[in-house]
Amino acid sequence: MKFKTQLLHSGIGADQQTGALTTPIYQSSTFTYGNAAEGKARFAGEHPGFIYSRMGNPTVQALEQQLAELEDAEEALVVASGMAAVSSIFYALVSAGDEVAFIDPVYGGTAAFLINTLTRAGIHVSSYRSDDDLLANIKAGTKLVLFEPITNPNLKVSDYRKVIAAAAKTGAITVCDNTFLTPYLFKPLTKGIDIVMHSATKYLSGHGDIIAGVIAGKRQLMQSIRTIALKHIGAPIGPQEAYLLQRGLRTLALRMDAHLAGAAQVAAFLAKHPAVAKVIYPGLADDPGHTTLAETVGAYGGMVSIELSGGFTRAARFLDKLHLFTQAVSLGDLESLACHPASTTHAAMSVTDRQQAGVTDDLIRLSIGVEAPEDLIADLAQALAYT
Numbered sequence: 001m002k003f004k005t006q007l008l009h010s011g012i013g014a015d016q017q018t019g020a021l022t023t024p025i026y027q028s029s030t031f032t033y034g035n036a037a038e039g040k041a042r043f044a045g046e047h048p049g050f051i052y053s054r055m056g057n058p059t060v061q062a063l064e065q066q067l068a069e070l071e072d073a074e075e076a077l078v079v080a081s082g083m084a085a086v087s088s089i090f091y092a093l094v095s096a097g098d099e100v101a102f103i104d105p106v107y108g109g110t111a112a113f114l115i116n117t118l119t120r121a122g123i124h125v126s127s128y129r130s131d132d133d134l135l136a137n138i139k140a141g142t143k144l145v146l147f148e149p150i151t152n153p154n155l156k157v158s159d160y161r162k163v164i165a166a167a168a169k170t171g172a173i174t175v176c177d178n179t180f181l182t183p184y185l186f187k188p189l190t191k192g193i194d195i196v197m198h199s200a201t202k203y204l205s206g207h208g209d210i211i212a213g214v215i216a217g218k219r220q221l222m223q224s225i226r227t228i229a230l231k232h233i234g235a236p237i238g239p240q241e242a243y244l245l246q247r248g249l250r251t252l253a254l255r256m257d258a259h260l261a262g263a264a265q266v267a268a269f270l271a272k273h274p275a276v277a278k279v280i281y282p283g284l285a286d287d288p289g290h291t292t293l294a295e296t297v298g299a300y301g302g303m304v305s306i307e308l309s310g311g312f313t314r315a316a317r318f319l320d321k322l323h324l325f326t327q328a329v330s331l332g333d334l335e336s337l338a339c340h341p342a343s344t345t346h347a348a349m350s351v352t353d354r355q356q357a358g359v360t361d362d363l364i365r366l367s368i369g370v371e372a373p374e375d376l377i378a379d380l381a382q383a384l385a386y387t
């Protein structure tokens, strides 16, 4: 079945109890098991059936079945946020004394969790400048490697083939944060990556109305992540959010096609504009990540970053003149968003760490929405005229 068809049919069937065509919202914290023997059997895992919504809920289960099929995964888990996904993966799979690695930059919240919180649990965290750096210098005994194929926020491209080769040297588990690409454009598990995760707050749900995270992979790994995420951290998604995520997924392909087309047009315009010092968009032929992404994914995403020389002051002047682009963090919504990562999403990082990761004060990140690209270009042109 083609992915576009799967979006409407995978894991979704008429509700067995009522025949409802879309998955009903089972808004219940607990589920009766009727009698003591059945309760005992459900808790022992001998009988199927729902017990308590922190551990499982029919609306969430339908969504997880759909996502497992979309990711070609044995199992998928939906949690309360992208950060719940990140933290659950690490808490489930590494222990005190272990060494973990990530390719810089990653989303600022992920970097802060790894550097400030995970290290307090006695886990050694190393960052690498690039996939080549990781391949050449991965530390002996590394247990887990996290990377983003297109990084947040400066759209640096990492080659999953180099990540897999590096991880193979130490037997490390590979984790791909695929928030920027989605399974419509790239399915890491089919390429040999062990775990894929998303901030489903972004393109997967697509409407800017929920916070959610997704993790998918082999059953054996997923079972320990599920236990940590739901039973111990206690970060389930609620049934209302699960419903909205499933509804958003139905239009993922349509939305992504519009994001991609818009980003390509906006980037082409900005690349020719004299006021823009640098355009970062891997779809441009001279972008350092272009060839890798062309070979590995064949699409370039819906994000465009630019640098205006002049630091925060000039960036702010430009941002404050935009009308159609809304100044807000997050990305992958229907409407276009703009932000200054160094003073917002990545502000918690030290100046040195930001500079090393290429998150400069000149950098502005644009999430291209599904508006008419010519309107977005006109908005950018008028705001650039003031800089």
Ligand code: PLP
Residues within 6 Å of the ligand: 081, 082, 083, 084, 107, 109, 110, 148, 152, 177, 179, 180, 198, 199, 200, 201, 211, 212, 213, 330
């Ligand atoms: N991963 C990436 C690439 C992100 O951009 C974000 C948030 O911006 C996250 C993870 C965290 O996701 P959430 O905000 O849903 O917790």
